[in-house]
Amino acid sequence: MRRPSARKRWSWRSQAFRGLLWQVVAVLLVGFAVWFLAHNTLENMRARGIQSGFDFLKGPAGFDIGESLIPYDALDPYWKAFLVGILNTLRVAIIGIGVATLFGTLLGIGRFSANAIVRGLCYAYTETFRNVPILLQLLFWYLVFTEVLPPVAEPVSVGPFLLSKAGFSFPWWVEGRWSVPAPGAFSMEGGASATPEFMAVLMGLVFYTSAFIGEIVRAGIAAVPKGQVEAASALGLPRGLQVRKVILPQALRVIIPPLTSQYLNITKNSSLAVAIGYPDVVSIANTSLNNTGRAVECISIIMLVYLVTSLSTALFMNWYNKRVAIQER
DSSP states (O other), rough: OOOHHHHHHHHOOOOHHHHHHHHHHHHHHHHHHHHHHHHHHHHHHHHHOOOOOOGGGSSBOOOOOOOSOOOOTTSEEEEEHHHHHHHOOOOOHHHHHHHHHHHHHHHHHHTSSSSSSHHHHHHHHHHHTTTSOOHHHHHHHHIIIIIOOTTSSSSEEETTTTETTTEEEEEEEEEEEOOEEEEEESSEEEEEEOOOHHHHHHHHHHHHHHHHHHHHHHHHHHSOOOHHHHHHHHTTTOOOHIIIIIHHHHHHHHHHHHHHHHHHHHHHHHHOOOGGGGOOHHHHHHHHHHOOOHHHHHHHHHHHHHHHHHHHHHHHHHHHHHHHHHOHH
16 A cells, blocks of 8 residues: 655645644744743833842742741741642642532532432532522531630530631641640640631632532433443442442533532632631732832742643543543553
């Protein structure tokens, strides 16, 4: 069989050649647009005597941060303050994704429960929380923690877990032993605590996003052919085993693509935490902007952080989607 020549393969009549050419042109145009905007911005800033550059990241920040996963002091440089904000953003996003996925999966399965009360509660939860703006939910939970809950000296206790105006306190492994929280004079002593700001952001994200995930899971389960469920019942599998071994594995192929969008939304919606004082990367950037006047640089850092986290989440979910996809033979 005669192979097509390279000249014919790369001629204008070749669809592959035309597609590659248009992609190269598109990349060049985007690159030119980015260069033009950056050049024009720098020229205008220079003409107005506005300082630019990222050299300010090496200078002392000069402000404290309410909560941090790493040691931080006001005399530390700006880059470390931004690192604290990034870690706080990732913490609430990662925990939010895990808890929202669990709640959403239970909601989606509950919509098919044989118990009418369970079905009704799952439906009411979904319709309520996905139709209330997430910013209002963040403010609501923040008011609950700061105004409704009792003071530190009289917390609501559920076993070793404590709820108060100081936030959510729980046992933690400290210096080779479990440390259990206990009310102190002004704060909780022992264990570990999540601040009211963190809890408000987390609960707002979880309650809002889990309602959407519940609908996605419900649609995925509904897409599984009834014959698969009937076959599992004919084999005598109990309902719980049917869901885990037959229904959910097949529903994942429908669930994962829209689920990726909800994971991205959790990360991006966490930027609303600035409204209640949670020190995420947006809050740190705003403070840095006010102190240094480097607006373009601070906003660029915010854009870069959310771009990297969103692309990383999308890449991971695309890899997982290919892994669970049906393999053609």
